[in-house]
Amino acid sequence: MITQILAKSNGETLVEHTLSCLNIYQQLIDIFPDLDKYTDFISFYEVVFQALFLHDVGKSSEEFQKYLKGLPNEWNHYRHEILSTPFVNLLNIKESERDIIKTLVLTHHKDLDGLIPYSETLDYLGKPFSEHMKSIVVHQEEINIFFDELFNCITYFSDHNLKITSFSEQKHFTNDDWEDTLIGLSQSLRKNEKFKNWFFRIGIMGKGMINASDYLASGGIKEILKPLPSLEEVYTFKKRTSIQEKCLNLIGNAILISPTGSGKTEAALFWATNNLNQTKGNRIFFTLPYTASINALYIRLRKKFHPWYQSEDFISLLHGRAGYFLSQMYEDQKTSLHLAKISHQICSPYKIMTPFQAIRHFFSLKGYEMGLLEMYQGIFIFDEIHSYEPRTVALILGMCSFLKNKLDAKILLMSATLPSFISSMFQKDLDINQIITMEKNEQNEYLRHRCFILDGTILDNLSYIKAAIQRKKRVLVVCNTVKQAQIVYNELYSPHINSALLHSKFILKDREEIENIIITGEITEDENPPLQLLVGTQTVEVSLDIDYDICFTEPAPIDALIQRFGRVNRKKEKGICPVYVFRQGSDSDKFIYNPEKVQKTLSVLSEIEYLHEWELQRIVDCVYSDGFGEKQEEFENTYHMFTDVLNEIVPLKNYDRKESDFFKLFDSIEVIPNKFLTEVKMAVEEGNFFEIMKYTLPLSKGQFYRLKIEGRVSNESEYLFIDAKYDSHLGLILSASDSSII
Known part of the structure; x- marks a missing residue:
């Protein structure tokens, strides 16, 4: 009994x-x-x-x-x-x-x-x-x-x-x-x-x-799953790339630098599998900077690994909107809630996430002991490391030092382009002496782009873009601000061509629909692809697996441009494709990019025509010869602050005040346009949290407080609403006086 x-x-x-x-x-x-x-x-x-x-x-x-x-x-x-x-x-x-x-x-x-x-x-x-x-x-x-x-x-x-x-x-x-x-x-x-x-x-x-x-x-969990002990049967390539071959047998911390589309993800997973402990139980953490790319990798790996697992629990998704994404992915609410719950526990052997999901545990928030245990001897992959601003690089560097020295973790940093000064910092702090790059003869196969610098602004040169569209080319246009992207899209829009606009100021529901249209445009086999024109902001740089014929972009630092170019001729099936960079941007660009680095980039690119992969590192180092430049102090202050946070970790003690310190790291606030007030109130009455999330979009703190000062922010049912025009095709539209709101 x-x-x-x-x-x-x-x-x-x-x-x-x-x-x-x-x-x-x-x-x-x-x-x-x-x-x-x-x-x-x-x-x-x-x-x-x-x-x-x-x-x-x-x-x-x-x-x-x-x-x-x-x-x-x-x-x-x-x-x-x-x-x-x-x-x-x-x-x-x-x-x-x-x-x-x-x-x-x-x-x-x-x-x-x-x-x-x-x-x-x-x-x-x-x-x-x-x-x-x-x-x-x-x-x-x-x-x-x-x-x-x-x-x-x-x-x-x-x-x-x-x-x-x-x-x-x-x-x-x-x-x-x-x-x-x-x-x-x-x-x-x-x-x-x-x-x-x-x-x-x-x-x-x-x-x-x-x-x-x-x-x-x-939670009713009976079994804790382990990573796959081998990936030989999962990835049956006819021929592996040189970086994949190297990572198959690589032990210890390393940095991997290789072109977009060269199989870095698989190479990283080979490395992770090769670094498992004797019981093959280490947790594998794959971090990326953007939720769209995290969601895409989650779907990709779930589909790839699923035949080798009896349970859905083998992979977890971790970011601020993961619960919503899972609720949309699974019709069965019970399954989505279960997967969202276990993502915060030591259950799944693979976790796809933002780095902040790991960083939060070092602020001694409730449950941090379980988080640190999970990371003990963890296998960490930091992809697109170049994409982070200096403050986040400082946090990742400090965290990696703790992971290596205190938790015996293994770390792989990956990027298509990584400035040498960033690489040197990680090499020094983590004692990394293994830098993996593609063989030079193989790099020659990745000559995909011919670069042209055009005088004037993008608005001065719309005729070039329209001509490419008329030639039935698949055209990618990248602007530096949401406002500029909206203006350009309005100028180029025609009911006779299939086009889309993508940026961060769409509500979640509309952004999902747009991304689905973009993805559908990639898998079609029709002679005329369903999506011929894509206008976007930085969101297209690493967010989606897309492959266009030609790119027109506003000026940006070289690492950002390389990511934009990587969305053209991604699969190396189109010969050498043209990419055009306009010499002038808009007045708001200075709020996003360091003007000096943009000018250095334009100067170097003016001397080059063909973008050979083996030459890109030299260009990147030339542009970043002074490191973070004016943001070096921000980097150092953040690094020292986080070092203090790490030193204050005490067993069995949580720090409530540090929760506010942690959330200060984020620069955005979720808001809802007034247009959707009725829909949100109805969802609140029904207790449907995920339905409410469909109508949210992020504003930077600067944008938010400007609107608040103007009396354009209200609080309804515990949600923040903003008085601003919203269009499902263009996104959030602010008044003409809001030129600095991007």
Whole structure:
């Protein structure tokens, strides 16, 4: 018989839940097989096992059982982990190990500061600990049966030697017991540097293991999947590129620089697979800068890897709108909600995400211990590293240093073009001595573009673009600002050609529809492709897998231009295609790009006609000869700030103030045009959060506060609405006076 002490309101018993936790824990040991060495604590796995065994025994309180059953009770939101802690006294173990187990049991939900309000020493006014313990003694017989049943069920945990005394009296169950643990640990972490250094890894990894076991078991997860041990059957290329061959056997941290369309993604996955640990359980993190490219890679890898997995859980998607994207991808809401939930847990062996999803854990936000555990010996791929502004590069550099030096992670940086000064920073901080590039003879095959510099602005030269359209060419036009893209699209639009405009100021619903039109235009086999003209902003640089015949672009730094050119003749099937750069941009360009770097780019490109891949690195280094230039100070300040954040990580302590610090890193605010007020109110009434998200678009903080000063921002149903014209074909349209809003 299974004792009827409940662990969950859904009827799951304490025995069932504890066994589920221990099942997950055994798999986590296989995923992370050497934490005893990493923590320098030989009893690490044993201690965590014992803490997990006892972590929820406090739920046997009569009042908590009533609470779970929905009956009148006097639980008053007390903490079951406080009541679980004294049960550690029943273990026949060393005193030093007992103290660690008490700590892990006590803090498995709230951090140290979150437990202080329950301390009677500090004037807690609720029902006292002793009264709560009396409601546990009522279940004395059931608790001993619980122990017996667990012992009968855990014989397969042969590595764990668990000896426990029967629960028969209250003499070891005093309020001082848990409070001494709380206060003693808090003081030691604050005042004893030697203890803090010793306990750092034990506390973080221990709590991470307990939380991961508890959360996954509570979510009904039975199996933690591993990465594929080999990709030979997944990718059956007739011939691999040179970078793919090199990455197949590459061990350790590296930098990979190779042209767009040269198979970097597959090369990176070969490298990741080759760097798995002895149990092949490391988590693989693939980071990208833009949500569109993250979504695209998620779909691509899910389709590619799916035949080798029995479960949908093998890959996770992580970015600010991931839940919405999954809800649109899966008709079954239960599946999308499940996949969104497990993405934040140690479940999927592959995670496709923005770097900020990893960075957030270093701000000691709630659950960070589980995040750091997952990243232990993690395999990290940072793609499109050139695309980040200096502040984000500083955060990634600081994080990579911590990952390598503190968490024994492996790191691969990738880019089509990477300025040498950025490469040098990562090489120095991460001790990287492996730079992977394509063989020169192979690079010659990637001569795809012939560059022309045209005088004047894009608006001065619309005739060139119209002529290309008339010649039935697939034309890509890239502007630096949303406003300029809207103007150009209006000038070029004709009902007789299929065209699209893509930029960041569309609501999510419209942007998805536009991206689907663009993707459909790529897979057609018709003689005249359905999408002949695409006008866009930087969003087209790395967001979508597109292949056009000709490009017209406003001036930008060389690395941005190379990405734009990469959307032309991507598959090398069109000979050498022309790409045109206009010498002048719009007045607002200075808010986006450093004018000096733009001028350097134009100067260098004026001397070159054919863009050989082997020459691009020289051009990039010429343009970035002064590094970040005027933004170097911003880079350094961010790096030092983040270093301080990393140094302030303390086991079992969350920092609420750092949540606001973390969100300050983001420069955008989600808003909804007034046009959709009725639709949003209806969705709010229905409680349909994802329906509301369809009508959101991002504004920079500068844009937002300008509109707010002008009285054009309102708050309805907890959502921010803006008074601005919106058109489903053009996006957000601001008044003519808003020339700097881009």
